[in-house]
Amino acid sequence: MDATPETTADSVLAEFAAGICRRMAEGLLEHTGGELRSFLSAESARLQAALADPATLEPAEQPHDPPRFSRKGHVVINTNPVTSHRNVLAPLLTEKLEDDRAVATVGPLPRQYQGPRGMLHGGYVGVLLDQVLWDVVFHRLGHASFTRTLNLTYESPVPLGEELTVEGRVTKIDGRKTFAEGELRSGDTVCARAEGLWVSPR
Template sequence: MVETGPLDPSRGGGGRIDRVDDDEAGLFALVDQVRRIRALTTGGLFDTDLDPLTAQLREVADRLEAASASTERRQAVTWSTGDYVTNCPVVGRSNVLAPPIAFDILDDGTLRGEVTLGLEYQGPPACVHGGMVALLFDVVLGRANFHAGATGMTVYLDVDYRSPTPVLEPIVVTGRQVRVEGRKIWAQGAIHAGDRLCATAEGMFVEPGGLLLENRRRLAGG
């Protein structure tokens, strides 16, 4: 059973975590513009001829493609430099899928982040897609584990959808580690809209032994 007391959305304080501000290459600034386009084009309704805009976007995409390192190289660099956080699909400032959310860590290790999700995350009318809700939980629980010092890969994630999670309104996402037994780690989380509980989750994570190190070595080509 998820204990919602420590996940109270009105708790304040704490310091920002996982915030990477160094944007020497200008990538975060560029991705911010792609996010604007992503938000505007979801179910886009425009009172203008789109063809010239499409041509401009194609040109920009062509120029980026010509200047870009390969996907494989980018994947290898992500893991060799520890840049995962900036590429995460929830908190990552260089991932266009990410809203992105910024989490604060409270004094007992609970993470708390506020976000307003746009139409691109909509499932049922006015509601956040259930898969997106699960993604938010997977990340907040994973980051809570990381900051508590014991982390692993998700082996189960049990989500209870208790009331609709709204799009276009602020929601609060919370998560914390609750127990560690050897390689096994449990964490719990909640999503609220104001005082209303939208969803809760419990996840179990297993420290994957040498698997990730092996993968990182393989991606780095040695």
């Protein structure tokens, strides 16, 4: 059995394809009629060209999310809907974790995430905070836990089209319970706050 389920070139191709899918999803909400047809045709041509000659995608860096084999030999693909470069739904975070604290940047987010005009849908505000708080709890504990409560306070609308910062901190550990809090900022403005409880498996 090979050590990895696919070559690095194939992983790079998969992430390139995910990028094209992201652009298409964005373009579908930006263009109409003939302009949309031209846009879709140009994007699919880029994908066809890469499939025909993957060497044109020679990676400047390694793929972010290459699949791997589990200990039992199953193919494992990172499906995370916030962080996986292979999941076209994922807004993609750049995250730094140290001790009890995580700081992530995300965006600018495109229109697929729009709630009120020009603003991020509130559910996605929760998704971003849930992920970063889960990550800092995981980092602190060294094992996965379940989000039990997540209380969100929306302080001000979150603009699309700007880079956002999401911060999380572990505040207390009490047996199986880990408490964490954080906020989502646009520049210096705190747009949303979150606090919650993560429960470790029995």
